[in-house]
Amino acid sequence: MHHIIYMSQATRAMTDDELATLLAQARHANEERGVTGLLVYGAQQFLQVMEGDEQVLGPLYEHIAKDSRHTGLIKMADKAVNQRSFADWSMAFQAVPAEQFASLAGYVSPENLRLQVPGLSGADALLLEMARQFVLPSTHDKSTKPS
Template sequence: MLQLVYLSAAIKIMPDEELHSLLAQSRSNNERSGITGILLYHDGNFIQVLEGEEVQVMNLYYRIEQDSRHRGIIKLFSSHISQRDFPDWSMGYKSLSAREYNEALGYLDLANTSSLSAKETNNEREAFTLLKIFAETNIPGYR
C-alpha cells in the first residue's frame, strides 16, 4: 500500500459549490479505486493525502498532475505503508478557518503519536507532520 502527499495551488479561488462538486466526484472515483485520504484547502492552496494500492494511487496522482484547475503541484512525500491513516475516509475534505483547523488537526491529534495506531517505521507519521506544517504556514492564528 502507498501513501502520497502533495501540495498544489488552485488557478483561482474556488467557491464552495465548485469544491463540493470536485469532492463528490473524487469520493465516487476514489471509492471505486480503493483510495482513501484527506484534502485540506485554504485560500487557494491544497494539501492532499492519498492512500491505497500503489498502481491506483499513482494513476490518480498522474491525473491530478494533468488537471487544469490547479498548478504548482509538488509531491512532498511518498512511501509504502502497512496501515492507512484515513481508512474510513473515501476523501475527507474541509475548507477551514484558523479555529476550525485547530479543531480538525486537534481531532487528528498530530502532536500525540500514542493516539495513532502502531507504526512499523517512523516515516509513516510524515503525512500528519505535513498536514500540521500546511496549517501552520497557511492559516493565520493556527496554534
C-alpha cells in the same frame, strides 16, 4: 499499502459549489478504486493525502497533476506505509480559513518554497525551507545573523 501526499495552488479561488462537485467526483472515483484520503483547501491552496495500492495511486496522481484547477504541485511523500490513516473516508474534506491553513505546523506555501537544490524531493525541500527559517534573519530582526 502506499500513500502520496502533495500540495498545490488553486488557479483561482474555488466556490463552495465547485468544491462540493470536486469532492463528490473524488469520493465516487476513490470508492471504485479503493482509495482513501484527505483533502484540505484554504487560501487557494490544496493539501491532499491519498492512500491505496501503489499501482492505483501512481496513475491517479498523474491524472490529478494534469487538472487545470491547480498548479505548482509539490509531492511531499510517495511511499509504502503500514496502514491507512483515513481508512473510513473515501475522501475526508476540510475547507479552512487562510489564516488557519497558514498556521499548520511547518507549512510553507507553494509559491514561497524554494526548490533550489537539484534532486531534492518535495518533502526534503520543505524541510530545508523550514530549517532556513530558523537560521535566516527575520525581516523584523536584522540583528540576527547566521554564523
